[in-house]
Amino acid sequence: xxxxxxxxxxxxxxxxxxxxxxxxxxxxxxxxxxxxxxxxxxxxxxxxxxxxxxxxxxxxxxxxxxxxxxxxxxxxxxxxxxxxxxxxxxxxxxxxxxxxxxxxxxxxxxxxxxxxxxxxxxxxxxxxxxxxxxxxxxxxxxxxxxxxxxxxxxxxxxxxxxxxxxxxxxxxxx
Numbered sequence: 001x002x003x004x005x006x007x008x009x010x011x012x013x014x015x016x017x018x019x020x021x022x023x024x025x026x027x028x029x030x031x032x033x034x035x036x037x038x039x040x041x042x043x044x045x046x047x048x049x050x051x052x053x054x055x056x057x058x059x060x061x062x063x064x065x066x067x068x069x070x071x072x073x074x075x076x077x078x079x080x081x082x083x084x085x086x087x088x089x090x091x092x093x094x095x096x097x098x099x100x101x102x103x104x105x106x107x108x109x110x111x112x113x114x115x116x117x118x119x120x121x122x123x124x125x126x127x128x129x130x131x132x133x134x135x136x137x138x139x140x141x142x143x144x145x146x147x148x149x150x151x152x153x154x155x156x157x158x159x160x161x162x163x164x165x166x167x168x169x170x171x172x173x174x
Contacts, residue, residue, distance in 0.1 A: 003037055003038075003041065006033075006037050007030070007033045007034055007037050008033075010029070010032070010033035010036060010037065011026065011029040011030050011033045012029075013029075014028070014029030014032060014033065015029050049154055049155060049156060050153075050154065051152065051153050051154070054149065054152040054153040055153040055154075057149055057152070057153070058146075058149040058150055058152075058153045061145065061146065061149050062107055062111075062146070062149075065111055065142065065146070066110070066111050066112075069111045069112045069113045069114065070112050072112075072113055072131070072132050073112040073113045073131060076113070076131060076132060084131065084132070085132060085133050085134055086129065086130065086131055086132075086133060087129070087130060087133035087136070088117065088127055088128065088129050088130075089127070089128050089130060089133065089136050089139045089140060089143075090125055090126075090127055091125065091126045091127075091128055091139070091140050091143040091144070092123060092124065092125050093124045093125065093126060093147055094124075094147070094162055094163065095151060095155065095158070095159040095162035095163065096124060096147060096150070096151060096155070096159065097154075097155065097156065097159065099154065100147075100150050100151055100154050100155055100159070101119060101124060101126075103150050103154065104126065104143070104146055104147055104150050105119055105126060107146055107150075108126070108128055108143065108146070112131075113130060113131035113132060114128055114129065114130050114131070115128070115129045116128055116129075117129050126143065128143060148163055151163060
């Protein structure tokens with residue numbers, strides 16, 4: 001998206017939030033949009049890739065993990081034992097762009113019982129706090145499956161070729 005398009009979009013959002021199209025709102029929105037775009041502008045690398053079939057697979061897997069983790073958290077809360085095994089797990093990511101890494105980090109944080117607490121860029125690694133860590137390899141495999149699906153849905157051709165192991169088999173029961 002060009003700078004002009006970003007400025008226009010931000011100005012429209014500003015005016016929409018004020019719910020009043022006036023010269024003052026348009027001018028102040030334009031001023032804020034210009035400042036935001038020029039102060040926080042990031043270099044654009046590559047173009048957005050969108051593969052609908054793989055996006056649907058990502059959405060189905062994410063929904064499944066969301067439901068599964070909700071049940072685990074509910075079971076943990078009502079369990080009389082109180083034996084909660086929390087932990088922080090480092091999960092290396094392979095071939096993810098910044099946007100795909102952000103998507104994965106937010107998807108993890110949206111599922112109950114997990115939270116992305118840190119993202120390192122060199123080497124690209126997510127540090128995930130999990131409520132139920134009985135098996136570190138299982139947590140890493142779950143994040144890896146999410147990564148594979150996200151890269152297939154939004155990653156570049158080079159990123160897809162960099163996926164050496166398709167860990168989506170883990171949630172297909174294979």
